[in-house]
Amino acid sequence: MTEIIVVTSGKGGVGKTTTSASLATGLAQRNHKVAVIDFDIGLRNLDLIMGCERRVVYDFINVIHKEATLKQALIRDKRLDSLYILAASQTRDKEALTQDGVEQVLDELRQDEFDYVICDSPAGIERGAHLAMYFADRAVVVVNPEVSSVRDSDRILGLLSSKTRHGERGDGGVPAHVVVTRYHPEKVAEGDMLSLEDIEEILGLSILGVIPEHDSVLTSSNQGIPVIHNPDSHAGLAYEDLVARLFGEDRPMRFLDVPRKSLLKRVFGG
Amino acid sequence: MSATTRKAYSTVSEVRFGQVGMANLRLLHIDAKALEDELLERVSKAPQLLKCAALILDLGHLDKEIDTPTAKTLLDAIRHAGMLPVALAYGTPATEILAHSLDLPVLAGFREAYRYSAEVLNSLAKNDGVSPGAAVASPSEHTYTATRHHAQPVRSGQQLYARDTDLVVTAHVANGAEVIADGSIHVYGALRGRALAGAQGLASARIYSSEFRAELVSIAGCYRVFERLPSELEGQPVQCWLQGETLHVTKLER
Numbered sequence: 001m002t003e004i005i006v007v008t009s010g011k012g013g014v015g016k017t018t019t020s021a022s023l024a025t026g027l028a029q030r031n032h033k034v035a036v037i038d039f040d041i042g043l044r045n046l047d048l049i050m051g052c053e054r055r056v057v058y059d060f061i062n063v064i065h066k067e068a069t070l071k072q073a074l075i076r077d078k079r080l081d082s083l084y085i086l087a088a089s090q091t092r093d094k095e096a097l098t099q100d101g102v103e104q105v106l107d108e109l110r111q112d113e114f115d116y117v118i119c120d121s122p123a124g125i126e127r128g129a130h131l132a133m134y135f136a137d138r139a140v141v142v143v144n145p146e147v148s149s150v151r152d153s154d155r156i157l158g159l160l161s162s163k164t165r166h167g168e169r170g171d172g173g174v175p176a177h178v179v180v181t182r183y184h185p186e187k188v189a190e191g192d193m194l195s196l197e198d199i200e201e202i203l204g205l206s207i208l209g210v211i212p213e214h215d216s217v218l219t220s221s222n223q224g225i226p227v228i229h230n231p232d233s234h235a236g237l238a239y240e241d242l243v244a245r246l247f248g249e250d251r252p253m254r255f256l257d258v259p260r261k262s263l264l265k266r267v268f269g270g
Numbered sequence: 271m272s273a274t275t276r277k278a279y280s281t282v283s284e285v286r287f288g289q290v291g292m293a294n295l296r297l298l299h300i301d302a303k304a305l306e307d308e309l310l311e312r313v314s315k316a317p318q319l320l321k322c323a324a325l326i327l328d329l330g331h332l333d334k335e336i337d338t339p340t341a342k343t344l345l346d347a348i349r350h351a352g353m354l355p356v357a358l359a360y361g362t363p364a365t366e367i368l369a370h371s372l373d374l375p376v377l378a379g380f381r382e383a384y385r386y387s388a389e390v391l392n393s394l395a396k397n398d399g400v401s402p403g404a405a406v407a408s409p410s411e412h413t414y415t416a417t418r419h420h421a422q423p424v425r426s427g428q429q430l431y432a433r434d435t436d437l438v439v440t441a442h443v444a445n446g447a448e449v450i451a452d453g454s455i456h457v458y459g460a461l462r463g464r465a466l467a468g469a470q471g472l473a474s475a476r477i478y479s480s481e482f483r484a485e486l487v488s489i490a491g492c493y494r495v496f497e498r499l500p501s502e503l504e505g506q507p508v509q510c511w512l513q514g515e516t517l518h519v520t521k522l523e524r
């Protein structure tokens with residue numbers, strides 16, 4: 001059985017693509033066959049973060065328009081044999097994405113016995129975001145600890161329960177996990193950001209994982225290595241915890257407290 | 271079996287008025303072939319939803335009235351496409367006569383039971399020898415629309431409307447969400463969005479919330495916007511009601 005997971009948020013720049021890359025990688029590390037699809041037509045980000053931008057010959061839109069087969073367009077990850085990337089098109093506009101086309105690609109991935117298909121949604125609630133969530137079996141809703149992001153995620157949760165295939169069938173919509181990214185313990189402690197309790201209360205859902213704000217994320221993205229590969233990064237470890245929790249493992253939340261500055265840093269600043 | 275056989279049951283049926291989901295087909299052009307093709311495509315795309323779905327045909331958006339044979343070809347086209355027309359949507363007196371000739375009921379826009387216009391009723395009575403009273407038992411006096419229950423959170427951007435009845439939400443109502451009822455509204459959870467009771471003007475409608483944080487409350491059009499909640503109300507169980515033109519919002523004392 002193939003499970004289709006959409007990574008979505010409403011608001012832009014909250015960490016969807018970063019999360020998609022690490023989630024897909026984490027699933028493949030557990031020997032599952034995984035495809036990760038970039039629905040952000042016109043921008044192309046996922047292939048950069050996955051470090052395969054030079055190997056993109058055909059993309060998602062080429063497959064939808066039958067200009068290439070799915071096999072030709074799927075790029076195998078350099079590090080993990082069971083991980084494949086389907087890049088977005090940089091040259092086409094969003095209208096090139098059609099519901100039938102998306103469904104056909106997903107059906108073919110099902111036939112090819114992929115265990116998971118991760119759909120990296122664009123920001124907003126327009127066509128691309130709609131199609132990324134429409135066929136999903138599960139959703140990961142990425143949220144930053146700030147009011148506007150939580151509000152947008154609430155909106156997305158509403159759409160997941162109504163404007164999706166599961167929603168239209170009336171079986172309760174797409175079950176959703178909330179993931180808080182770019183979590184800044186200092187700012188939360190100072191009251192500049194929403195606390196995890198605030199977020200859970202506003203959304204009425206419990207949080208599956210919390211990814212701290214850390215420079216290693218940007219470094220990893222620039223190197224084209226999903227941060228989950230980096231065992232020295234708190235963000236990477238937090239993503240690894242998150243994947244484990246998806247499989248029912250009990251991993252306590254970590255990296256939530258304000259890190260104590262070392263004596264040296266306190267004396268010399270930093 | 272003889273007519274005198276004792277029956278083991280007192281009645282063989284029950285008649286109830288309830289709400290069921292039905293497709294509403296608004297016809298824009300009279301073209302049976304095109305209609306069939308269009309519906310075939312829609313049904314093939316969403317078979318679970320549309321195949322064998324009961325359908326109400328709405329002729330109110332055509333620029334002319336249609337005769338019985340034309341209507342029959344349209345109904346056949348719909349059936350060929352795999353859907354089941356069960357009624358005509360409320361329209362003009364001509365729609366009523368057409369419905370009668372097709373042996374189909376006429377349904378009003380929403381749940382309220384439809385009442386034939388006196389004019390049509392009289393003409394039907396003349397034709398069939400049925401009295402107007404027998405043709406349609408007046409349903410209005412004893413209809414009761416069941417309270418609408420909603421157990422899921424009402425999310426930002428969502429709107430929930432309980433027409434002709436009360437609304438009970440057993441989850442929270444988010445900022446930017448809207449709950450509306452023609453009757454009263456009960457929210458057993460945080461009410462952070464907007465609540466509009468008595469939407470059709472019922473001044474005795476009330477709003478209750480077990481955790482009041484609303485952006486706006488309105489009863490029968492009288493509303494109050496809360497940019498900042500009074501501290502004695504914020505997060506408290508609260509009741510809102512209308513007295514004359516004054517909208518009261520008070521803490522529910524136990």
Ligand SMILES: Nc1ncnc2c1ncn2[C@@H]1O[C@H](COP(=O)(O)OP(=O)(O)OP(=O)(O)O)[C@@H](O)[C@H]1O
Binds near residue numbers: 013016040123183
């Ligand atoms: N945990 C984190 N710590 C620090 N920076 C982060 C973290 N997560 C994401 N970022 C940074 O935030 C920016 C946006 O991340 P990303 O591209 O994943 O977001 P997105 O939601 O996919 O954006 P878009 O809406 O544009 O698709 C990137 O520069 C990324 O490196």
Ligand SMILES: [Mg+2]
Binds near residue numbers: 017018045120121122
């Ligand atoms: Mg992105």
